[in-house]
Structures are given as C-alpha cells and as structure tokens.
Amino acid sequence: MTRPSGRAADQLRDISFEMGFSKYAEGSCLIKFGDTHVLCTATVEEKVPGWMRGSGEGWVTAEYGMLPRSTHGRMRREASSGKQSGRTQEIQRLIGRSLRAVCDLKAMGEIQVRVDCDVIQADGGTRTASITGAYVAMYAAFQKMREEGKLETIPLTCEVAAVSCGIFEGTPVLDLDYDEDSNAQADANFVLTGSNGIVEIQGTAEEDPFSQDEFMQLLSLAQKGIGELAIKQREALGLE
Amino acid sequence: MTRPSGRAADQLRDISFEMGFSKYAEGSCLIKFGDTHVLCTATVEEKVPGWMRGSGEGWVTAEYGMLPRSTHGRMRREASSGKQSGRTQEIQRLIGRSLRAVCDLKAMGEIQVRVDCDVIQADGGTRTASITGAYVAMYAAFQKMREEGKLETIPLTCEVAAVSCGIFEGTPVLDLDYDEDSNAQADANFVLTGSNGIVEIQGTAEEDPFSQDEFMQLLSLAQKGIGELAIKQREALGLE
Amino acid sequence: MTRPSGRAADQLRDISFEMGFSKYAEGSCLIKFGDTHVLCTATVEEKVPGWMRGSGEGWVTAEYGMLPRSTHGRMRREASSGKQSGRTQEIQRLIGRSLRAVCDLKAMGEIQVRVDCDVIQADGGTRTASITGAYVAMYAAFQKMREEGKLETIPLTCEVAAVSCGIFEGTPVLDLDYDEDSNAQADANFVLTGSNGIVEIQGTAEEDPFSQDEFMQLLSLAQKGIGELAIKQREALGLE
C-alpha cells in the first residue's frame, strides 16, 4: 500500500501554526494540517450564559464553519440557506466538549471563551485540525489574560489535540487527507490529551464493520500522532 | 458500588419488543429498555432520493424525535421551536448510518426505507434503544415485502444493536439509565453487529479523560450486552 | 346506508382511557376512539406567561402533533420541515380554548397547565379525541395537586368533550372514522360540556352547502355522543 501523498502509514501531514493571525481576537492561530487550513479565534467575554450566572464558574463554547469555496466544489453558504447543517452542529458540539475536558472551569471564574473555527481550505480532517488549533487559540487568550493580570494561572489541565485514523486499502493509517478519507473502509476521530487520556472517540465503519483488533491499531496510531501534535502545540505557544 | 436500579454491573435492563404497534407502518415495534420506550416504525417508499435514481440501489434513512413530556420536565416541542436541535440531528444521522451498515443496498433495489424513532418515555439510552428497535422494525418491513413477493431475501447481512456503557462511581457498567447517565464519569455508545463487528463507537469523557484500559472494559461490556440484544431481536422477529 | 364499520348511525366507536400512560407527567392518558389513539399529557408549571404575571389567575394551553407514521402514508415530520402547519395550529388553538372554557382560571392561582396531545395512530377524529383526552389528563393533574395539598378543589366547572358528526351517504352519523370522514358531504366538530352547553362548533360543508335542518340533526347526535363521553371520562377518573 502506498498512500496517495507518499506518507508513511504513521506519518502526520506537515503541521504548522501561524499565531496571532487575527488582529482583534484575544487568542488566534491559523492551523495547517497539510492543505487543510483552519482559522481559530478565541474570544473572551465577561459574561457566562444565563443558566451559569452566579455559579462562579466559566464556560467554553465553539462554533464551526466552512467558507463556501474551501472545498473542491463550492458548498452552499450556511448563512444563506438559513441554517447550520447537522454535520456543522455535530462538529461544533464536539469541539466545545473537547476543550471543556481540559479546562478548569472553576479556575476560570465567570467568563466565557467562544472559539470560532473557520475552515479556509479543506483537505480532510477539518474537525481534528479545528480542535488542535482551538486549544492553541484558547491557550493564547489565557496567556494574554495572565499578562494583563486578569488570571493568575492558565486554567488548563493538559493539552488536547485530535487526529483521524482510518483503514485505507487494508492498512491502518494516521491523519487521513481527503483522498484517503473518501476511500477509507473505516474512519475514526480521536481526541486525546497530551498525556494520552481519552477525551472523545468517534469511530465509524464506512462499509463493513471493523474488528476490535483493527480498532486498537487505530487507537495506537492516534496516540503516536497526538503525542507529536502536543509537542507542536507547546512549541507554537512558546512553551518548549 | 451499587447501581441505583440494583442491577449487576454487566446486566441489561428489562428489554421487550411489542411488534406491530403501529397499524399502518410496513414494520414497527415499541421497544422498551426498562423505562425508556421508543416507537420505531419503518416506512417503505418506492422511490429513492434524487441523487440515487437510476443507481439500482436502495437507501435507508432515519428520523428521531422526543415527545415533549417523554422527559422528567417538559421539553420544548421541536416542531414549535422551528428546528431540530443539534442533538436530534446527531442522533438521527447515527441511526441511519448504523442501519445502512448492515443493509445490502444493492439487494434492496431502488426503494427507500425511512425509520422513525419517537421516544414516548425517556430514562437514558434513547439513542441505543432507537437503533436496536429500528433494526427490528426494518427487518419486519422486509419480511412483509418478502411475503408480498416484492423481495426474495431479506437484504440484511447481520443484526445491528446498540448499548451505552459508562463508568459509574468508578466501576464500568452496562446499559446506563438516566440516574447513572447523569452521574457517569465516562459514557460511550457502542453500535455493534450481532457478530461483534464494530459499526460505530462514540465515547466521551464527562469530566476527566479516561484511560485505554477503561475504554477496553466498556467495549467488553458492550460486546456482552449486544450479544444478548441480538438474541432478543431474533426472538421478537420469530427467528429463534 | 350501512356504515363501513357496521356501527349504528348514532353509535360511538369503542372508547377507552389508559390512565397514567406517562411516568413523568402530572396527569396523562392514552385515549382511544377506535383506531385513533392520542397520548395526552398535562404538565403543571409554576409560572404563567409574561402578560398574566401578577394577575393571580392561571392559564391553560395546548400543543398538538402527529407522529409521522400515525397515518396511512407517512407524513412529513413537522420538526424537520421547520414549522407547524396551519392545520396543526388551528387544532391546538381549539384544544386550548376548549379546556379554558371549563376551567376556573381564578381558582387555579398563578400556575400554567400545558397539555400535549400527540397522535400515535390516526383513524379520523384526532382533534375530538384530543379534546376529550386532554380534559381527563388535566383533571388527573389537578387531582394530583389536590392530593399534594397544592389545590383545595379541582378548578373545573364541568366536563368538556368533543365529537365529530357528518352526513355520510345522505345520513347524519356520529363519530366519523377516516373512511367516513373522507367521503362525508358535511363534517362538523362539536365541543360541548357534560351538561350540553355549547363550547365550540365548527361545521364545514365539503361539497354542497347543507341546510339548517341537517345541521340540527348533527347537533342532536353530538349531544347524545358527548353525554356518553362524559360518563366515560368520569369513569376513567374514578368519579363514578
């Protein structure tokens, strides 16, 4: 088996973070997983949703969108069709849950962080790139708050990152791009912490069901990949 | 650890299927997982969605809803709020994928099966009960078509069923009810075939990330539970 | 003239109430008018709509829905089409008005009762079955409040029930089922109190206008039918 991109089975695409891509956001980065480019911005708001007021705790939420021509053919603009698709809602709920899993909401105090993940260009793995970049944007926003004396410590317990793995032409491979994704027999998205704790797993058989053994191989690839992503996240944030 | 319901850690709730609950649907059942009751109806339509016409293949799709007072407090009616929530869309997409995973779409010919899963009463696990019941309703619809001479064989490759597992007070347990679900540290929904092939896994850490080891224990519980569910499905369908 | 069901012209379908069908609702019943089955649940809320606050009076409102496969062919799910049809709104407004007509809103105090009428199976007369069952569910909710010491007396002045009558093959008949309804020359829904007071009348000529005489015959049939329904309501509530 040769991957269309020529990568080894356990090799990530080129990963990069362009920090501070947005002039206004409290934290931001343009994350690239190869040709998948996502702009992640973190907005800090002084108030939490109504149902949390007075709790002393903070909240983190996320929204996700794709520019109409981020894809091979043009997609319909969701603002114009008047609603977000099921897929969009599913992804933004996943991003929010993933970020909250490593957030110390009590330590945040009553603020809300809204992370926007907007796909500028899509070549597979937009949700995993979004989570990986969203963490960095949120961390940067907290760094800014600490510099401004609004926070004493960064209220994050660990890195969180995500990657997709799948079975392509019978072989488990790491970090599917679009060509692989559209032909994979199985496809799983893993959201893990930097110390390999499981935050979220979503595995789907595309055609035939897959075995426990195959699933374990995918998880193992994900652990390797996310270990590398966590290092790159720390580098981007100037922590290594 | 004692489960609120007094069940053993690896014990399902009482499971039952009331076949033919709906007078009009081609196939239907009222499935009960303890106090979780879901009405599943399968409708056979002679035409497939536009993008499939002429392909010679069939299609299966699902919709999910909850009656407003199926829950402890009353939920807002989605028809009245004017849109389906992200959660609803996520679930109905999951049901559809799960059913298609065991369907031989080519063998169906150009027909569409629409399965509606309507929660009459909810006590945790509505999505897993929906998948388990939807399979039975769809099978019954195919049986009816076979009796009417419209199909020669049932175009299904295997049973598909689903169950949720989670870590409750430190212990992995099978088939969470609402009391457990709202206090579980981790929660995973498994969709497996009757022969233990993995169709879909969705695992979410509620608070702290969970370990690979814990995840394997949940998977193991799910395999046991789904083995039992598949037997009950066959019994309900008069196949055992 | 022979009715498709073999019933006499002034004969109701088999009527039954399954009390407490819902585990959570303050009051509930599954009402059956023959093959028309409607789940009615009454939810008691401690607060009234904004425009009533401080008035010291209560409010009663209703919502109505049909499960997609409650009908011969599958109907589109209203939650998915994004709005309630004109017919749905018309019916739920009618149910609400009918209930309020026998409610002593002052005696209720500042609470709101929301009644949900969800059609599980439809064979004609879903709106009249809904009203008849909604009264019973609401009464049961008030009984529960009285038992809990939240109300001293049931704030209802009289039973309210509904039935449709129509002219089928030239003969006025009581309680139309679907076969009759779709072929009736005239169709009228009567909402009357247990003591034959008129709460609401909606009569519609399907093809040719009908005469005052014919209308009086329909009203007379309705009075007989509703007298019987009121007895069954009291029986279901343990009042006779």
Place this chain on the structure above:
Amino acid sequence: MTRPSGRAADQLRDISFEMGFSKYAEGSCLIKFGDTHVLCTATVEEKVPGWMRGSGEGWVTAEYGMLPRSTHGRMRREASSGKQSGRTQEIQRLIGRSLRAVCDLKAMGEIQVRVDCDVIQADGGTRTASITGAYVAMYAAFQKMREEGKLETIPLTCEVAAVSCGIFEGTPVLDLDYDEDSNAQADANFVLTGSNGIVEIQGTAEEDPFSQDEFMQLLSLAQKGIGELAIKQREALGLE
C-alpha cells in the same frame, strides 16, 4: 341593551364595495363593513398546483394579512417576524374553503384564482368582510374573463357571504364591531350562501358555554344579515 354604535340588534353596519380599487388585479374591491376596510384582489393564473395538473379542474386559494397599523395599537408585521400566525393561517384557510364551496371547479378549467384579502383598517369582523369581498373580487375576475372570451359562463353556483353574530350584554346581535366583539359572551362566524345554505359555522363561547337556543338565535340573525349582504354583492357587481 344599547349597542355602542346605536345600531338595532339585527342591523348590519354600513356596507360598501369600491369596485376596481386595484389597477392591475383581474378583479378587486375595497369592501367596508363600517370602519373595517379590506382590500380584496383576485389574481387569475394559468396554472394549477402540481397535484391538480391534468385533472381538468381549477382551484381557488386565499391569503390574508393585516397592515401593521390597521389596528388600534400597532401589530408586528408578519413578514418581519418571519411567519404567519396561527390566526392568519386559520383565516386564510377559511376564506379559501368558503370560496371553493360556491365554485364549480370543473367549469373553471385548469386555472387558479388567488384571492388576497388585506386588511387596511380593522374594527372587528375582518374575516367575514374578507369572505364577502373576496366573493365579489373573484366574481369580477370571472366577468373579465368572460368578456375576454376565456370563459363562457361564470363558474359560480351562488353568492357566498359571511357575518359574525354574538351575544352582547345578554342579547343576540348581528355583525359585531370591535367594541362588541371584545365584550361578547359568545361569538359565531357564519358563512352562508345567498340562498341560506350553510357553508361554514364557527361558534365559540368566550366565557360560559351557550345554549342550543341561543345558538339558533344567532343563526337566525346571520340568515337575515347574509340575505342583505348577497343583495349588496349583486348590486356591486351590476347584477341587480
């Protein structure tokens, strides 16, 4: 009892029709029931709804709206709130049914008439004025078609008109205006043909249920009033 307007109990308000109020519509009138003014326009379209194509029959449909400041206080504009209220839908369905009841759809051939009833000023009875004016606008459109040789005869079997009656301070009165309507104990809308055939009856008790006897008095008033309205319709159309 003295009516606020000084009218006798069985006296209509001043009724007038300003024919041809709209320059473009195939038929139109501005109907006035006292201070209630409704612009009714009939549009003839060469094609029928999809489900009727090839049937050889025509169709009649209606829409209803109120200008935001047609009322005492300003109402929200429905186009701006993004949907038509339940009341609006109820009324436009009623207008459509009423018109179809006197239309010979077969004789129309495959055309559709859309009648728009837009309330310019509202002082009670907008739905009954709408029906009464809609008939005239539709008749005028058919007259124009006959003049143009597109129809041989007017495909209408009889006049149709509507009026509301109610019990005001204990006395049954004809043609309620806003002052009366908001204080009536009972309120019924009657849609009758020019020869007193019943097309539609909608009676509602506002507070206490009303008796069969009271209802008969309202029907009798309506018969008198609609007799007068039918004469005015014929005069407006140049038929008397």
Place this chain on the structure above:
Amino acid sequence: MTRPSGRAADQLRDISFEMGFSKYAEGSCLIKFGDTHVLCTATVEEKVPGWMRGSGEGWVTAEYGMLPRSTHGRMRREASSGKQSGRTQEIQRLIGRSLRAVCDLKAMGEIQVRVDCDVIQADGGTRTASITGAYVAMYAAFQKMREEGKLETIPLTCEVAAVSCGIFEGTPVLDLDYDEDSNAQADANFVLTGSNGIVEIQGTAEEDPFSQDEFMQLLSLAQKGIGELAIKQREALGLE
C-alpha cells in the same frame, strides 16, 4: 424623446396626499405619485430600543412592504415566504436613515416613531414615494403630540423628500414611472432636504457606466423635483 406618459423631462407625476387615511395611527397619509400609491402610517411608542434606554434621545425606524397584487403580476407575500427580501430590507433601512437625518433625536425625548410604508399600488418609485409620504405622516404624528401637550415643538429640522431620476432614451428625466424605470440606462434615487442638502444618493448604471456629467444633470433634476415636493408636503400639512 417622448416620455411614455407624455410628461416633460423635468416634470413630476401628479402628486397628492390624503391625510389621516388611517383612523388609528398617530399620523398617516396615502401618498400618490401618479399610479404609485403608498399608505404611510406613523406610530408613536413610549419606549425606545433597549440599547437607547436612558440616553434621553428618541429613535425613528421604518418598515416597508408591498401588497401581493400591488404589481402587474402577483408577487409572493413575504409573510408567507417567511422572510423579507434583500430589496425590502434595503428600502426600509433607507427610509429610516432618511427620516432620522432630519429628526432632532434629542428634542424628541425617549420615544420611538415607527413608520410603516405599505405599497397599495406600484408604478415605479415606491421607495421615493415612501420617503416623501413617511415624512408627512411623521410630521402629522408630531403635530398631534404637540396638540396633546406631549411635545413643545416639532423635532424636525427640515423637510425630507425623495425622487428618482434616470436616463431614458438618452435623456435625463425626472420621476421615473415603471415603463421608464424598466428601460432606463441609469437610475438614481435622491433623498434631499427641502433646502437641497444631500441626505442620500443611490445611483446605479443599468447597462453602461454613466459619466460625471450625466450624473450632475440627474442631481439637478432631483433638486428641482424635490423643491416642488417639499412645497406639496407643507401644503398637505397645512403649513403654507
């Protein structure tokens, strides 16, 4: 060049104002620019939008709509299609800005004026007629408030009126009607004050771009036309 209407190039259509057309509105007029008829009503509300509360200033806003059969063919009713078109929103924003440009919001105090412009019949220039009539309706509402002692002076600094000009068959002409508008090479809407101050200019080349010189000729025609409109506005308000 002869204009279809026979008017001189710099000649307005017949302009008239029917004051007090609406019985309930604080100020109203039916303005006619030839066959373009717009009902303008001004509603005074005691409260301003949330973001202005406590500012001591007032606010003016406008809504615009067209009756479905105000046009040659029938337009779809916006309330029924569920949203206002881009064109509608553009026009109502323009009307609001134009009115605010001549309003002394401080002098108004914390009240809001809502002006509704509803097109009864359209023959080109509905937005310019709307602005011209809206000013008069708003002025009349202020007059009423002054009479009632709620305002000491009319908080308006100047008249505001609008007219469209365009290049028709090579010649700049004033106040385009529908026949001219649909064939004009260029079309510009001018909103000017009674003293020829520029409030808003919207010029659009329909086919070929137009020159600065042509534009100046259109502006010059507009200045003449608006001078005349301002006189008619004052006459309608009894100020001359």
Place this chain on the structure above:
Amino acid sequence: MTRPSGRAADQLRDISFEMGFSKYAEGSCLIKFGDTHVLCTATVEEKVPGWMRGSGEGWVTAEYGMLPRSTHGRMRREASSGKQSGRTQEIQRLIGRSLRAVCDLKAMGEIQVRVDCDVIQADGGTRTASITGAYVAMYAAFQKMREEGKLETIPLTCEVAAVSCGIFEGTPVLDLDYDEDSNAQADANFVLTGSNGIVEIQGTAEEDPFSQDEFMQLLSLAQKGIGELAIKQREALGLE
C-alpha cells in the same frame, strides 16, 4: 486635520493582492486594504439560473460574509442566527451589480460565476475592498478558462473597483478606515470603472445633510483613488 493613520487626505491605505490564495477556486485573491482583509474566490459553474436558461447569456452573482471575529468585538455568526442581515444582503447585491456592469454577459456564454467575498479582518471599507478584489478573482477565473480553451477572450469590458470617501473633521478624505468611518460626517461609496465611468454611487449623510459641493469633492477623490486601484488590479493580474 490629521488623519488617525497619518495618511494624506487623498492617500489610499496600503493595497495588496495575494493571488491564488485558495487552492480550489477557479480564481481567487486575498485583498488587503490596510488591515481590512477579504478573501475573494470566483467559482465557475456550467449552468445559469433557471430564468436564464436558453438565453445564451451568462450570469454573475456574489455573496458576502464576515467571520465572527473579523471585527473588534465578536459578531454573531449569521449561519447560527439563521439569516443574513439586511446589511449583508445589501452588500452582496451591490457586489453582484458592480461586477455585472463590466461583464459582457453575452460573450460569457451560458455559465455562471459566483464570487464569494469573505471578510477575514475588518477595519472599514469591507464592501469596497470586496468589489475591488472580486473583480480580480473573476478576471483570474476567466484567464484560467482562456488557458483551458473554454473562452477565447476575457469577457470584461473594463476594470471595476470601489473606494469609500467621507468628510472627516470637516475635510474630505479618501479610503476611510474604521476610526474615520465611525466619526465621519458623511460617507460615500463609489464604484467606478478604470476609465472613471460611474457604476454605482451610494452617499449617506451621517448627521447633517451635505452640500453638492462637498459631494463633488468626494467624487473627485474617488476618481483619483480608483485610478490607482485599477493600476494595482492590472499589476496583480500580470497585465502591466
């Protein structure tokens, strides 16, 4: 008067075009007017809207959006609020008209170009930057079609570009940034061709009306600025 940015009154911001920013679009550029950054992509579709089919002519349309955190504070995402604002619709209609004004729709043949303008960062003048960049993206798409032999010549008659001018602290200035825009007494957007033909003018007085003289100064600044923009457009396209 000193401009906040230190620019001369008739000086544009730094303008740049990053061609081919999108990997998939037929034509694309990231245009920067100082800190205003807009991604413009042109998509070529083989089919035109229904109402143009068979006409032999092409069509050009545009959509506009802002990323939620393109602005100082976060804006609500339009896809999530379920509709495009009036402002958004106004802008995208303007972009479409501007592009069509320089397009030879007949020479295009029956294809449609959809231009998406998505604001990545906003510092005033997003609509003018969008038009200026959209022209370049569309031109690039036509170049690609010519290279592929699908077009013989570029079906554009002239450059089109846009700039805003306004009166800031009493002085007319070119190309307002956000600081100036929010304090300008008057604000006008000019869309001109490379040869100074007027395509669209939208001028608005923010507070006091402005004079004809002031307006002429703004137009004169715009002519200078657009002359410079047209040169930069040709450079970006490799035409100079």
